[in-house]
Amino acid sequence: MAFQIPRGTQDILPSESSKWQYVEQIARELCRRYNYKEIRTPIFEHTELFLRGVGDTTDIVQKEMYTFTDRGGRSITLRPEGTAAVVRSFVENKMYGDPNQPVKLYYLGPMFRYERPQSGRFRQFVQFGVEAIGSNDPAIDAEVIALAMDLYRSLGLKKIKLVINSLGDISSRKAHREALIAHFKGRIHEFCEDCQVRLENNPLRILDCKKDREHELMKTAPSILDYLNEESRAYFEQVKSYLNKLGIPFEVDPRLVRGLDYYNHTAFEIMSEAEGFGAITTLCGGGRYNGLVQEIGGPETPGVGFALSIERLLAALAAEGIALPIEEGIDCYVVALGEEAKKEAVPLVYALRNEGISVEKDYQDRKVKAQFKAADRLQAKYVIIVGEDELARNVANVKNMQTGEQVEVALSELTTYMKKVCKGEY
Incomplete structure (x- = not known):
């Protein structure tokens, strides 16, 4: 079903x-x-x-x-x-x-x-x-x-x-109520069933009726402003x-x-x-x-x-065709190359998130090209690339997705660097 x-x-x-x-x-x-x-x-x-x-x-x-x-x-x-x-x-x-x-x-x-x-x-x-x-x-x-x-x-x-x-x-509404009842009573049968009930219970609400809004008596109904x-x-x-x-x-x-x-x-x-x-x-x-x-x-x-x-x-x-100024996308996407890099990406992503940086990584075992496409779809500002070679040298490559510029950053300094470029924090 x-x-x-x-x-x-x-x-x-x-x-x-x-x-x-x-x-x-x-x-x-x-x-x-x-x-x-x-x-x-x-x-x-x-x-x-x-x-x-x-x-x-x-x-x-x-x-x-x-x-x-x-x-x-x-x-x-x-x-x-x-x-x-x-x-x-x-x-x-x-x-x-x-x-x-x-x-x-x-x-x-x-x-x-x-x-x-x-x-x-x-x-x-x-x-x-x-x-x-x-x-x-x-x-x-x-x-x-x-x-x-x-x-x-x-x-x-x-x-x-x-x-x-x-x-x-209360006294103004009472006077207006009596005037409304007198105004509508003789022809209330021309109105909808709801208005016929409202006449005695709450005649003010006849004025709010959507079905009978064009009835001629609506246009000449007593105004509350005259009874204040x-x-x-x-x-x-x-x-x-x-x-x-x-x-x-x-x-x-x-x-x-x-x-x-x-x-x-x-x-x-x-x-x-x-x-x-x-x-x-x-x-x-x-x-x-x-x-x-x-x-x-x-x-x-x-x-x-x-x-x-x-x-x-x-x-x-x-x-009115108004687009709200909503910030889309994430700060960075971690691309991992190789089994060891995939394992190290997990604590790396966690550490970056703990510093207030929005991060995503691959969970579908996709190839490098597919990971970059995922980063594009998520509108990532930066991509952090970690592979076997980078791990051996304790570095990561950080690519600015808007300018294409790529820099090498020591893993020990990566969190500080990303806070700087993403949040402006030094």
């Missing part, structure tokens, strides 16, 4: 994994500069966490979660997103008592959603996200947005757009002011809502405008969630964050 990979998943082969490593390294370095610390949570959690933390009216909970019953009869779910698990850990480990507030965290790892696979969207995908928990300052909203924008810019993306909105506080109270309006103005001070361009879209129930006040998305990227342009989404910590059992604590898919980030880079 020939086994195949499950639908909606992918193998990241060595030819591609270097791109992932580069992007992840840039993300980690940015978090270091912004003083966000890594948190690692389990890949599965109790299902109730996502019912309460993500919202039982969301598509994620209703349609997309991988949920199963374990041997102890407990309902377990593979994490569909990162924020709920991070907040659960924040509460469980009493991080709200940390003297350094807000608590600034980032995560990077696989998430799971049962949705229709398409370009850049998988059932198992890797998500990078940050959470700043413990501050009501609009400046931290701007900081979180700036971090996301910095990641895309540092990787060379230019055709991106930041869109922001305010969802307001004075406090919510002032908060949103301050966030916009900070973004302007940071030189980060943005558009305000009153129809922007997030697909998770825990958002309030600031909501934002970063989109790709690259030609040919696809119909779904969102690269990153986030916002403020002031009630989530309390919902998961902690004290009333504000929070703000974002999440993005590494797969979609790489797709955006491909759409």
Whole structure:
């Protein structure tokens, strides 16, 4: 029987994994500069966490979660997103008592959603996200947005757009909710079944419907911005002011809502405008969630964050034709001639690797010409040639594969010499 990979998943082969490593390294370095610390949570959690933390009216909970019953009869779910698990850990480990507030965290790892696979969207995908928990300052909203924008810019993306909105506080959302219900109720039968359910459960999410986006009532739906109270309006103005001070361009879209129930006040998305990227342009989404910590059992604590898919980030880079500056090849390849030389090559390679030099040797008992071809395929900068004659004289020949220059080096000095030419160390 020939086994195949499950639908909606992918193998990241060595030819591609270097791109992932580069992007992840840039993300980690940015978090270091912004003083966000890594948190690692389990890949599965109790299902109730996502019912309460993500919202039982969301598509994620209703349609997309991988949920199963374990041997102890407990309902377990593979994490569909990162924020709920991070907040659960924040509460469980009493991080709200940390003297350094807000608590600034980032995560990077696989998430799971049962949705229709398409370009850049998988059932198992890797998500990078940050959470700043413990501050009501609009400046931290701007900081979180700036971090996301910095990641895309540092990787060379230019055709991106930041869109922001305010969802307001509880009283603002309540007033807007009532207006939305009144607006859609008389003709809700013209909408999809999901929207008909959303009308009473979460009417704001009707605005996020992909099936009915062109319906005429969508274009005339009440704007949340018209229902913001004075406090919510002032908060949103301050966030916009900070973004302007940071030189980060943005558009305000009153129809922007997030697909998770825990958002309030600031909501934002970063989109790709690259030609040919696809119909779904969102690269990153986030916002403020002031009630989530309390919902998961902690004290009333504000929070703000974002999440993005590494797969979609790489797709955006491909759409803009951006090649990452990834260093290919190895430092050197050891060519061994004769049985004694093959034996001596083993400790030689080991010694060079211990000095931080990337080295490879032949393990297929190939002829000299084939070994040189292998060195070329691996893009070796240098080839170290060791044969019977060289061993008799305790030397090795080192060939620069770019210039063709070849020098003889004493075996006792070989490691020092290679560190010098490969690493610039003397």
